Amino acid sequence: MKVCILALCCAVTASLMASSGRCTSQELSQWIGSSLTHIEKIHVGMTRADVETLFISDGGISTRYRQTYVFRDCPYIKIDVEFAPSEEAGPPAQPSSRDRITVVSRPYLAQPRAD
């Protein structure tokens, strides 16, 4: 299945990785559908920790208030998320796992940032 996921990423992003073509179109479609179902569960009011179960930070600069994430299973799938800081003690600019989502974009495809 892992191979299939990698293949999907390559297919979607027209990557040149050699694993392209190991899954059928139906399998790729099923994977996309399954991934979107998970991704679309991220919604306003959830925490940063919730986001980071499915996503990791994209390359480049981010702040506590605004962050671009790439999907853990495929770095070409991204979302932009804005947070409201939690009120717990600590450095005010330091991201917290309890920060709440205030805005979340629809998932989109883009090259991961190497930065």
Next chain:
Amino acid sequence: MLALAYPDPALRLPADTVLVPEVFLFNATQRPIAATVLVDWHSASSWGRAPALSLTLAPGETHVLKLDEAAAQKLGIPKSTTWASVELSYSTGGGDDVVAMAASRSLDRKHLIQTPFTDGLSYLWKGSEWMADADHNALITAGNAGTMPAKLDFKLWYDGGAGVYELPLRTLQTGEAITVDVGRIITTQQPDRNGKTIPPSVTSGTYEFTDVSNIGGGRLYEGKQQVDKTYGHATYGCALCCYMDDAWITDFSGKVGNSGPLVAFGSVNCQGNYSYPDITSQVTNWASGNPSVATVTPAWVNAVGAGQTYSSGRVSKPSYFSWRQCPVAYFYPQGGISVSCAKPTNFRQTAGYDAGSGRLHFEYAWDSSSGHLSDLTGSGCTVNENVSYPGGNPFYWPSPPWASGASSPNPTILPVPPVPGADGALQDNHSSAAFRTPYQAASVTATQYYEYSCTCDHSSNVHLMGPISITRTVSQNPDSTWKYTIVKSGVSANINPLP
């Protein structure tokens, strides 16, 4: 003080004396002058204001306004009223345009009571000596020529200043006046507001009165008749008004986006004793010398751009131009305004570690030169990174080992939009473009700067930190597998082996 037809007994004139009060107005200029005369009359129990005259004085003309019993009756002044004040108004051409005098002569022409006009108005008057004994008495008038009610605090000093007699605080409406009969206060042992009386042995002293509701801005006038029965004199005394000789607005120093209060003060000279009352509420015409640096509204400043300017306003006050009379004049207080830009400063790395999967994670923080991060918002400051790669734009990652067509803008300037300066911190993640097989050795070193830009002084891409090298290397292991390594600021991460 104008003595009306039936004189105050305190003047000690013969019982059947009847006076003919007259006001003389002389136009000393070569032009016609429109003038109006108001008569503010008062007695112990009542007061009033009556418009007595409105005329145009021809050049060189002298007009006599008679305020005898008949004229007073026409103006509605009660017969029992003994004193009045006369207010003359005209459009001035620079002062000394109309010469005015008021005098009350007795019908038998044996007595004359005369007082001068004054253009002095002040919130505080300090009088000369009063005398009150068997042959002397003092009558002192305090009136309100302002447009707002005045709260009168009237004091009589005696025993070389050791004793003070304080009349009950009293509100004087516009045009209202009172006359204090000093001799009567002593002989009747009338208690003051503290229950204190002036000992009968006291025969002289001084006086002062204040509009305590408008320190620095009151519009009181003063008049005094000192009666001397020894020789039959009733002469006016000389009080000294307190005048303002300077006014200013407090300086303001701040960052773009700051705002704050402006306070105006005056320097008031009362016979050499200075006080510095807050006159902010009396200042009008507030303005800024340069609205692109700071805007000024009444008693408030908003800093909008870096630079120097000043606040200004206008206030009318008893002035030093004629120190015995303190004519009201305009003062134009000013205060300095200095506005500077807050800038990001003390940019520093606060964390740097291997985030796994060949990714580096760094954290940075900075301060504001003003000490307050929020000031960076007003200064329009933002922070970004600027990463350049060897080669053209875009930079194409060598392929293999990186994916064909993988590229980065050269330079890469992120994020878009940049980080607000007031955030005070950012995180920076460094990952890699996708790889492709067959791998081959390659190394790319990028050069990174962290920069700020501030709209307040049009600064752009000013380096906060850098140059920082970010080196990405793909190399072969002894066992023929391949690994990816990234190094920045002494921190490294890798993927070993590459899949």
